[in-house]
Amino acid sequence: MVRVRYAPSPTGEIHIGNARTALFNYLFARHNKGTFILRLDDTDEKRSTKEAIDSMIRDITWLGLDWDEGYLKGGDFGPYRQKERLDIYNHYIDILLQNGFAYELYYTDEEVDSIREEYEKTLKTFSYRKLKENETEERRKSFKEKGLTPAIVFKVEENKEIVVHDLVRGDVVFNSNEFKDFVIRRSNGLPVYNYATVIDDALMKITHVIRAEEHLSNTPKQILIFEALNFSLPTFAHISLILAPDRTKLSKRHGATSLGQFREMGILPEAMFNFLALLGWSPKDNREFFTKEELIELFDLSNVNKAPAIFDFEKLKWMNHKYILDKDLKSLCSETLPYLKDAYNVLDCSERTLLILDAVRGNMNFTKDVVPLSKPFFERTLNSISETDLKALQDPHALKALKYVLNNLDSVEFTQDDIEKFLNSLKDVLQISGKKIYHPLRISLFYSRNGPELWKIFLILGKDEIKERLKEAISLISKSIQEE
Incomplete structure (x- = not known):
């Protein structure tokens, strides 16, 4: 049975790229009658706030992504928040240490950062293994006396070829010399992403890892951890980046970039759902408008493109306009009523309100456009x-x-x-x-x-x-x- 997950770090609003990743996972799960799981990679205690988590839940719920298992819903493979799984991570750390796949490093994170900076100044190559070799017994003893926790480093076999079998990109070959040994648990006791996500995916029986292309470089490290713990590998699919029209990375200078911003702007959820589905995926025909049910029926990873997707705001605006025109009038009223209430104290979708909405929606690109377009019905100017x-x-x-x-x-x-x-x-x-x-x-x-x-x-x-x-x-x- 297909099991996929959306595992955001809830440190702020959901970027449009993360929303597209969640959507592709959702469509793949629904198409294959599988399970869509939501878990939180929330070990960043300073930035993973309740406000950020609530914002994320609000926005993916608005988009129409209903998950089957995970945060707020439970399931057989919880907990579904990383900060509640530290004992689990430590258990498998012990196994890696016992079997010689990892070693303790008696340096704090701050000390490692300082040493790495010194190496960079002298153009020397930093190596955890060399640092370990120079580690003294006195240092280890002092570390323990201070009650400090050693970092844990994964030991990488040198010159090892690692092949990522990717459903979107085909076979991608890496060599272990490109990254060498790497930290899997920091000296503060918290696991790093590359380690924790392997443990979570393995124990939650994730069958397909569908995520952004930027994570492809992390995958060989994760494969080594899967293999060291005798876990079955999931199938990987790395989807392309989303670029701005000028083909640079989509950023704030291009305008709205988060799902919440588009929601507040007045984009309808069904328009955003349709638009995001076509960012990097295309059906076999040239259609551009689909219901959720149609997208679920048609979605297949074989039709996901390798090339970067271009975020065309004008197309989103045009698509939203079409959805506004076709939307049931009472449903559209529910979407616009908050704006009308704030602007003109309109309290319900009365017959007059529906008439006003029907009169102006032909010129609406966003639901919030209802305010300036309907102003002549409420004010003499x-x-x-x-x-x-x-x-x-x-x-x-x-x-x-x-x-x-x-x-x-x-x-x-x-x-x-x-x-x-x-x-x-x-x-x-x-x-x-x-x-x-x-x-x-x-x-x-x-x-x-x-x-x-x-x-x-x-x-x-x-x-x-x-x-x-x-x-x-x-x-x-x-x-x-x-x-x-």
Whole structure:
């Protein structure tokens, strides 16, 4: 049975690359009817805060990644937080020491860092093994008397060829001389990533390790630990990096980079889910829009690309716009209601709220766009219209059109059909071109010549509000005529 994991270090918001890794693991598990596990690599006690963990859970839940086992859900292979597994790591450290695959190093982390810096200044090659050879009995005795804990170093066989069989990259060959001996437990008693992740993957029976390409260089070290402990190797799949459009590493200078930032920006979760799935993976056809169920059915690691994926924000915006257009109106209202509540004290998805949302969503790229786009329905801002729109109002025919609408409004039934019939009749009745009627009318009611269809504006504002706005516009026009 397929078992995969998402194992973030909860030290901040989830980067878009980590979110894509979690998504690929989720899709692979669901496609193969396997198990998707969430565990926390939280041994960095200073940075792994409760706030960071809560933020991570909130964001992956928002994205729609529901895990089967692990943190908050439990399972047969816990604990699922590394800081709760220290006894387990120490147990296997003892086995490695007993079998000669590791050795104790009686130097603190700070001392090792200082020695390494001195070596770099003199262009000498630093080696844990040489440091161990120069270690004195006095040092070991002093270390123990002070109650200090030795670091544990994994002993690497020299000139050993290590082959990573990778489902995305094929066979990748390393030589152990490229990295030599390496620390697996620091002198502070905490395991390092390369060691702890092996123990966790082995004991949690992870069958496939799907992660970012940047971890490929760690894999030969991990394979050596797997082999030393007689653990079965999982299958590896290293997915490409995500680059900015300028083909540099995606960073803050390119704009939003975390899942939380895109959520707050007003990206719909289903749009982000679809967009992330296509970063480095592609189906056999040229489709770009998929439901979650379709992605689960189609996802296969054989279609994951080796080349870096390019993060195209404009494409994400376009895709989000399409999802906004297609989303059920009540569901979209649930997404936008917090913004409307903060801006205009809209408390529920009433019929009027749904009408407003339907009227403006054609121009929405993000859910938060609902605030500026719907502002004319909540606030009168005729005095702040553009110079171009003001000139349209001052056209000699505008006053005639607005007065006619005001005087005949009570005869109109406020249904879509009747409003449209009334509006369509204006050209014939007034003998004025549509441009000279409808532009001033929309500017008077919506404060811009661009906006929703006029019948929708009428229906949303209602007769009383329309009358007040028409009177305001007529007054403005009359005043400008007098001034001339």
